[in-house]
Amino acid sequence: IKGVTHEGTPEGKWETINGIECYVGAPSSSEFKFKKDKVLLYLCDAFGPALVDWTFSVDDFARNGIKVLHLILTERSFDSLLQERRKNFDLPGWISRHGVKDIRSIIDKVVDGLKSEGVTEFAAIGYCFGGAGVFNLAFDNVISLSIANHPSFLKIPEDLEVR
Numbered sequence: 140i141k142g143v144t145h146e147g148t149p150e151g152k153w154e155t156i157n158g159i160e161c162y163v164g165a166p167s168s169s170e171f172k173f174k175k176d177k178v179l180l181y182l183c184d185a186f187g188p189a190l191v192d193w194t195f196s197v198d199d200f201a202r203n204g205i206k207v208l209h210l211i212l213t214e215r216s217f218d219s220l221l222q223e224r225r226k227n228f229d230l231p232g233w234i235s236r237h238g239v240k241d242i243r244s245i246i247d248k249v250v251d252g253l254k255s256e257g258v259t260e261f262a263a264i265g266y267c268f269g270g271a272g273v274f275n276l277a278f279d280n281v282i283s284l285s286i287a288n289h290p291s292f293l294k295i296p297e298d299l300e301v302r
Contacts, residue, residue: 149194151201151209157252159245162194162209164201177260178253180246180282181209182269185233210249212242212269234292242272250281267291274298 151164179200183193193209200207250261262284265273270290277285293299 145192145195147191147195149191150198151194151207156208157248157255159249159252160211161249162197164194164197164199164205164207164209166201166204166206174260175206176258177206177262178258179205179207180249180261180263180276181207182212182242182246182263182265182272183209184267184269185213208249208253210245212245212272242269243275246272246276246281262286264288265290271298 149162151162154161154163181193181197181200183190197207197209253261261276261282263273263276263282264286265271266288268291270287271292273282273285273287274290274293276282
């Protein structure tokens with residue numbers, strides 16, 4: 140498993156929301172195209188927001204008028220663990236600690252924190268590891284818009300049946 144890192148300087152900033160570290164891409168007040176009570180939750184793949192590529196994507200949404208929060212969903216960046224222990228990396232062990240239920244508790248903390256700040260509507264975009272989290276949020280009507288790109292860890296058809 141290998142990731143690619145692009146070059147550049149992130150434009151957003153890191154903030155802690157209800158105890159969870161998030162990379163925040165926020166448009167300037169003159170660039171806001173949507174109401175300030177709406178937020179896009181950004182759930183990336185297992186490489187995590189430490190991989191600078193994801194911050195560039197968040198920054199692009201912000202430049203287009205959307206406030207975005209990229210949540211840290213894992214104990215450590217998957218990529219940093221691979222680099223550190225390439226030959227001895229325990230992928231099944233890592234997966235067992237990062238299931239949909241595990242990441243959902245993290246997302247719920249951020250959502251609760253944002254609600255206390257006046258956010259009333261959420262959308263989510265997820266990639267691979269984060270894609271299953273988007274499905275989970277949509278099933279529970281936490282988000283009003285969902286985009287999932289090649290979601291992993293879904294059980295088909297069970298996870299797609301109407302609850």
